[in-house]
Amino acid sequence: MGEAHVAGTGLTEFGRTPDRTGRDLFAEAGLEAIDEAGIAPSEVEHLYFGNFMGELAEHQGHQGPLMAEAIGVDAPATRYETACASSGAAVLEAVRTVRAGDADVVVAGGMERMTNMGTADATEGLATAADDLYEIRAGMTFPGAYALMARAYFDEYGGSAEDLAHVAVKNHDNAVVNDHAQLQNEITVEDALDAPGVADPLGLYDSCPISDGASAVVVASEEYVDREGVDAPVAVTGAGQGGDKLALHDREYLARTPAAATAAEAAYEEAGIGPEDVDVAEVHDCFTIAEVLALESLGFYEPGEAIGAARRGETTRDGDLPVNLSGGLKAKGHPVGATGTGQIVSLTRLLRGDHPRSDAVPDARCGLAHNAGGTVASATVHLLEVRE
Amino acid sequence: MGEAHVAGTGLTEFGRTPDRTGRDLFAEAGLEAIDEAGIAPSEVEHLYFGNFMGELAEHQGHQGPLMAEAIGVDAPATRYETACASSGAAVLEAVRTVRAGDADVVVAGGMERMTNMGTADATEGLATAADDLYEIRAGMTFPGAYALMARAYFDEYGGSAEDLAHVAVKNHDNAVVNDHAQLQNEITVEDALDAPGVADPLGLYDSCPISDGASAVVVASEEYVDREGVDAPVAVTGAGQGGDKLALHDREYLARTPAAATAAEAAYEEAGIGPEDVDVAEVHDCFTIAEVLALESLGFYEPGEAIGAARRGETTRDGDLPVNLSGGLKAKGHPVGATGTGQIVSLTRLLRGDHPRSDAVPDARCGLAHNAGGTVASATVHLLEVRE
Numbered sequence: 001m002g003e004a005h006v007a008g009t010g011l012t013e014f015g016r017t018p019d020r021t022g023r024d025l026f027a028e029a030g031l032e033a034i035d036e037a038g039i040a041p042s043e044v045e046h047l048y049f050g051n052f053m054g055e056l057a058e059h060q061g062h063q064g065p066l067m068a069e070a071i072g073v074d075a076p077a078t079r080y081e082t083a084c085a086s087s088g089a090a091v092l093e094a095v096r097t098v099r100a101g102d103a104d105v106v107v108a109g110g111m112e113r114m115t116n117m118g119t120a121d122a123t124e125g126l127a128t129a130a131d132d133l134y135e136i137r138a139g140m141t142f143p144g145a146y147a148l149m150a151r152a153y154f155d156e157y158g159g160s161a162e163d164l165a166h167v168a169v170k171n172h173d174n175a176v177v178n179d180h181a182q183l184q185n186e187i188t189v190e191d192a193l194d195a196p197g198v199a200d201p202l203g204l205y206d207s208c209p210i211s212d213g214a215s216a217v218v219v220a221s222e223e224y225v226d227r228e229g230v231d232a233p234v235a236v237t238g239a240g241q242g243g244d245k246l247a248l249h250d251r252e253y254l255a256r257t258p259a260a261a262t263a264a265e266a267a268y269e270e271a272g273i274g275p276e277d278v279d280v281a282e283v284h285d286c287f288t289i290a291e292v293l294a295l296e297s298l299g300f301y302e303p304g305e306a307i308g309a310a311r312r313g314e315t316t317r318d319g320d321l322p323v324n325l326s327g328g329l330k331a332k333g334h335p336v337g338a339t340g341t342g343q344i345v346s347l348t349r350l351l352r353g354d355h356p357r358s359d360a361v362p363d364a365r366c367g368l369a370h371n372a373g374g375t376v377a378s379a380t381v382h383l384l385e386v387r388e
Numbered sequence: 389m390g391e392a393h394v395a396g397t398g399l400t401e402f403g404r405t406p407d408r409t410g411r412d413l414f415a416e417a418g419l420e421a422i423d424e425a426g427i428a429p430s431e432v433e434h435l436y437f438g439n440f441m442g443e444l445a446e447h448q449g450h451q452g453p454l455m456a457e458a459i460g461v462d463a464p465a466t467r468y469e470t471a472c473a474s475s476g477a478a479v480l481e482a483v484r485t486v487r488a489g490d491a492d493v494v495v496a497g498g499m500e501r502m503t504n505m506g507t508a509d510a511t512e513g514l515a516t517a518a519d520d521l522y523e524i525r526a527g528m529t530f531p532g533a534y535a536l537m538a539r540a541y542f543d544e545y546g547g548s549a550e551d552l553a554h555v556a557v558k559n560h561d562n563a564v565v566n567d568h569a570q571l572q573n574e575i576t577v578e579d580a581l582d583a584p585g586v587a588d589p590l591g592l593y594d595s596c597p598i599s600d601g602a603s604a605v606v607v608a609s610e611e612y613v614d615r616e617g618v619d620a621p622v623a624v625t626g627a628g629q630g631g632d633k634l635a636l637h638d639r640e641y642l643a644r645t646p647a648a649a650t651a652a653e654a655a656y657e658e659a660g661i662g663p664e665d666v667d668v669a670e671v672h673d674c675f676t677i678a679e680v681l682a683l684e685s686l687g688f689y690e691p692g693e694a695i696g697a698a699r700r701g702e703t704t705r706d707g708d709l710p711v712n713l714s715g716g717l718k719a720k721g722h723p724v725g726a727t728g729t730g731q732i733v734s735l736t737r738l739l740r741g742d743h744p745r746s747d748a749v750p751d752a753r754c755g756l757a758h759n760a761g762g763t764v765a766s767a768t769v770h771l772l773e774v775r776e
Contacts, residue, residue, distance in 0.1 A: 021521065046629075054516075055443045059524070061516035062471035065634040065765035076629035076650070077766070078477050081467045083450035089466050093481060100488035128442075128449035133409065136447070241434075241464035246453040262464070377453035378465070 004098040005225045005232040006384065007105070008037030008218035009345040014333030015182040017212045018116040022051075022058055023070040026111040029214035029338070030071035033107065037218040037230055041072035044218075045103040048094040050080045050087025050110030051337035056125040057113045071216075073107065081337075083129035084286060086110055087215065088241075088340030088371030088380030094219045095236045095382070104224040109216030110342075112335035122210050126336070129374040131247035143207060143287070145248060145375045147199035150289040152254035154201070157304030159292075161201045165192035166310040167288040168205040168330055174317060175327025177356040182209050182333030206288040208328075213335035215342035234348045238273070238383035240266025246377045257376035260297035264370070267381040268299070275299035278383070279364035280350055281321060282343035284372040285328040294370050295323065298381065317360035325350060325357035340371035340380060347384050392486040393613045393620040394772065395493070396425030396606035397733040402721030403570040405600045406504035410439075410446055411458040413602035414499040417726070418459035421495065425606040425618055429460035432606075433491040436482040438468045438475025438498030439725035444513040445501045459604075461495065469725075471517035472674060474498055475603065476629075476728030476759030476768030482607045483624045483770070492612040497604030498730075500723035510598050514724070517762040519635035531595060531675070533636060533763050535587035538677040540642035542589070545692030547680075549589045553580035554698035555676040556593040556718060562705060563715025565744040570599050570721030594676040599721035603730035622736045626661070626771035628654025634765045645764035648685035652758070655769040656687070663687035666771070667752035668738055669709060670731040672760040673716040682758050683711065686769065705748035713738060713745040728759035728768060735772050 010032030012025050026049075034041055047068045054060045064077030080090040087110025094108035114122045127136045130145065153159060169189055175181035187205055195204035225232045242262030245251050268274055275298060283298070285291035295306035300321060309315045315323040326332045326346035329339060347367035349355035369382045398420030400413050414437075422429055435456045442448045452465030468478040475498025482496035502510045515524045518533065541547060557577055563569035575593055583592035613620045630650030633639050656662055663686060671686070673679035683694035688709060697703045703711035714720045714734035717727060735755035737743035757770045 023521075047631075053443055053449060055441055055513070059516055059520045061441060061469060062518070062634065062762050062765065064470055065631050065762070066519065068631055069633050069638065074631070076631040076647075077470075078481075078629070079469045081449060081469055082452055082465075093466075096488070096490060097484070100484070100490070102484060102488070125443070128447055130450070131454065132447045133411075241466070243435075243453050243456055243462070243464040245457050246450065250457065259464075374450050374453070377450065 002099055002101060003222040003235045004095040004219050005222060005235045006217050006344065006348045007220040007225060007230045007232040008033040009348050010216040011180055011342060011345045012214045013180050014211045014213035014335055016115045020212065022054060022060065022111050022113050023066055025212065025214040026067045026109060027070040030107060030109055030216040033216040033218050034071060039105060039218065042074060043105055044073045044107050045075050046097065046106045047073055047075060047077035048080060048090035048106060048108040049077060050090040050340060052081060052083055052086050052112055053125045053128065057117050082378040083373030084336045085340055085371040085373035085378045085380050086337045091341055091344055091382060092239045092241055092380050095239045098219050098221050105218065105220040107216055107218055108341055109214065110337035110340060111214035112337040113212050114210045114335060115212050119210060134247050143199040143202055146287040146289055147202045148248065149254050149375065150201050153289060156255045157307065159307035161193060162189060163307045163311055164206055164288040165189045167291050168192045170310045170316050171285060171324045171328040171330040174325050174357060175331035178327050178332060181327040181331055182211050183331040202287055208286050208330050208334040211333035211335040213333060213338045215338040215345050217341055217344050233386055234351050234384050235387045236382055237385045238267035238271030240264060240381045242379045244377045246374065248375055256303060257293045257297045259376050259379040260294055260370060260372060263379045263381040264298045267383050271383045277366050278368045279366050280325060280361045281323050281368040282326060282347050283323055283370040285324060285330045286334060298368065298370055317357060322360050325360055343369040343371060344382060351384060351386050390487055390489060391610040391623045392483040392607050393610060393623045394605050394732065394736045395608040395613060395618045395620040396421040397736050398604040399568055399730060399733045400602045401568050402599045402601035402723055404503045408600065410442060410448065410499050410501050411454055413600065414455045414497060415458040417602035418495060418497055418604040421604040421606050422459060427493060427606065430462060431493050432461045432495050433463050434485065434494045435461055435463060435465035436468060436478035436494060436496040437465060438478040438728060440469060440471055440474050440500055441513045441516065445505050470766040471761030472724045473728055473759045473761035473766045473768050474725045479729055479732055479770060480627045480629055480768050483627045486607050486609050493606065493608040495604055495606055496729055497602065498725035498728060499602035500725040501600050502598045502723060503600050507598060523635050531587040531590055534675040534677055535590045536636065537642050537763065538589050541677060544643045545695065547695035549581060550577060551695045551699055552594055552676040553577045555679050556580045558698045558704050559673060559712045559716040559718040562713050562745060563719035566715050566720060569715040569719055570597055571719040590675055596674050596717040596722040599723040601721060601723035601726045603726040603733050605729055605732050621774050622739050622772050623775045624770055625773045626655035626659030628652060628769045630767045632765045634762065636763055644691060645681045645685045647764050647767040648682055648758060648760060651767045651769040652686045655771050659771045665754050666756045667754050668713060668749045669711050669756040670714060670735050671711055671758040673712060673718045674722060686756065686758055705745060710748050713748055731757040731759060732770060739772060739774050
């Protein structure tokens with residue numbers, strides 16, 4: 001099985017752009033990726049596109065062909081939807097196709113419009129990622145669900161709102177220099193603890209914002225990259241997907257996310273490496289507690305130990321394993337369908353040395369991206385390694 | 389690359405079941421497929437699930453994990469959405485994964501609820517498969533779009549509403565013995581011509597009904613089938629996908645569907661056969677004109693020649709190439725996300741000899757399934773062959 005290289009990356013600013021259509025947003029990201037790869041759109045053999053709720057946000061399903069046309073690609077196009085992991089799933093399939101030799105060069109990406117919906121409708125739309133019949137109708141919201149997971153974690157392992165505040169402070173701090181990030185303001189632990197509550201123990205700064213944005217990568221085979229002389233030093237060397245029951249009440253644990261563990265184990269096995277080989281990670285911190293749960297599921301920490309990672313400085317940018325140098329969902333923003341590919345874009349740039357936070361990881365050779373859907377009923381993990 | 393066998397098939401009745409939830413419908417189809425394959429749900433390595441508008445019909449996105457749980461599968465699950473070709477795209481990826489050796493046994497399927505929405509909301513939901521900004525807001529509906537394609541076809545090649553009526557008569561006639569079909573009533577050419585108009589030249593009997601339903605197949609590697617002694621005589625020997633501009637006004641032709649041609653060419657090449665080798669076909673006849681366009685794109689007829697195929701008796705069940713022996717979308721029904729896999733189920737049963745219309749094709753060794761999205765901006769083609 002050949003290797004799949006990230007041959008080009010594209011990313012819009014994440015933020016509030018309610019007047020930009022989905023096709024407009026994705027055209028910017030997709031064309032940037034194609035341009036960076038130095039290929040012609042006509043060479044692209046498939047578009048793998050992640051979007052979560054276009055039917056609700058824009059009255060627009062069937063976005064695959066629409067987005068292909070937006071970037072000048074005349075090829076089959078498929079939309080993937082696994083809630084907030086939609087474009088993680090799209091990248092996974094793109095990588096699998098290229099590695100299997102079924103295509104030489106494809107585009108994977110994603111887009112979400114949310115701010116045009118207004119906060120109430122966006123919140124209701126996001127709720128379709130949970131079990132409508134047994135969770136949403138009972139009054140659950142995603143902040144509530146993650147608050148429940150945080151409470152369960154505190155009960156089982158200990159931890160406090162202050163520990164979570166350190167995650168928020170770290171990710172905001174990372175985003176300060178990232179012009180693609182929605183929230184570029186520094187915050188303090190006190191700011192986070194004093195902020196309005198959202199769902200106890202989570203407050204405003206524990207929660208990612210509602211965002212618009214798009215992202216894309218060109219994925220190409222090693223043979224194509226060599227033949228065409230594409231400068232693509234970063235390869236996806238491992239990819240995995242995991243699943244769990246959709247509804248929290250059906251699960252064995254509230255304070256663990258086994259779907260992420262399944263995805264990570266598959267990715268590590270494919271790459272032939274382990275968590276100790278990872279130099280930098282972008283993980284799915286839709287809420288601060290989600291970053292903690294992710295770090296444990298991904299094998300970086302034993303259960304109960306990641307809660308203090310940011311506080312102890314282990315995941316800050318001068319720590320042993322910098323996490324969410326892009327700012328994470330927390331500060332970079334979370335345009336749902338664009339998040340998974342956005343993490344791959346950020347990691348690729350961090351590893352290539354052309355990300356605004358690359359100076360924090362000058363010797364990094366391996367990065368991990370973790371994208372999650374719902375309360376981690378879906379998860380994808382990708383491992384990226386420098387190959388030159 | 390190994391072969392992918394259809395190891396089990398499952399299908400609900402298509403029709404009006406507004407009180408059955410999506411998970412209920414898919415559980416019936418998925419468990420039937422798993423049971424027929426004689427495997428345990430715990431052996432399934434991935435669920436590939438097609439659904440078009442669950443967010444609108446049930447306020448339910450993120451259906452992959454939900455449907456995996458509904459059939460007792462503890463594995464990653466991905467939702468595919470390419471409008472009416474959603475589960476065609478799901479099957480395609482399932483087949484690719486198994487052929488590439490990335491999995492031994494997976495489930496592909498689909499489900500749609502529509503009748504609970506009411507006709508007006510269902511029609512509005514279906515419209516999200518077209519370009520909202522430039523088609524829908526200008527007043528386009530799908531009957532209107534296909535009427536436009538029919539008019540363009542008549543202008544370019546000739547043909548009449550009576551030719552189209554013969555397609556409807558044929559497909560209704562095929563469905564009479566199919567207990568899974570929504571419309572089991574025979575009609576005459578006069579009935580079709582006298583029926584209320586929908587969008588000239590299309591009338592009521594040129595249009596498929598609005599339907600609820602689910603379908604599923606177990607796809608397994610040749611090695612798995614041999615090792616486990618699964619009775620799975622039918623293999624998917626070719627699979628292809630094509631794409632086109634989403635909006636009609638962006639296309640070169642109104643009276644051709646090149647996305648289906650692209651998909652067919654890829655499938656024929658993979659299987660190493662041609663249209664002359666196909667004994668029986670299930671094609672996407674959301675409107676009667678769509679069957680005509682499909683037969684030409686799939687290589688069975690030259691442009692302009694398929695319009696008379698049903699009238700001449702070439703595609704009736706005693707013809708050379710029986711088309712839509714299941715009744716097609718026209719009479720079997722069209723629960724959007726379930727249609728693509730439903731075609732594979734029907735074809736498999738036709739080839740195995742256990743479909744109510746198998747007696748029409750007792751010697752058939754090769755079948756073709758054609759699934760289309762929107763006005764064929766997306767298309768998938770699968771070739772199934774008897775391997776024992």
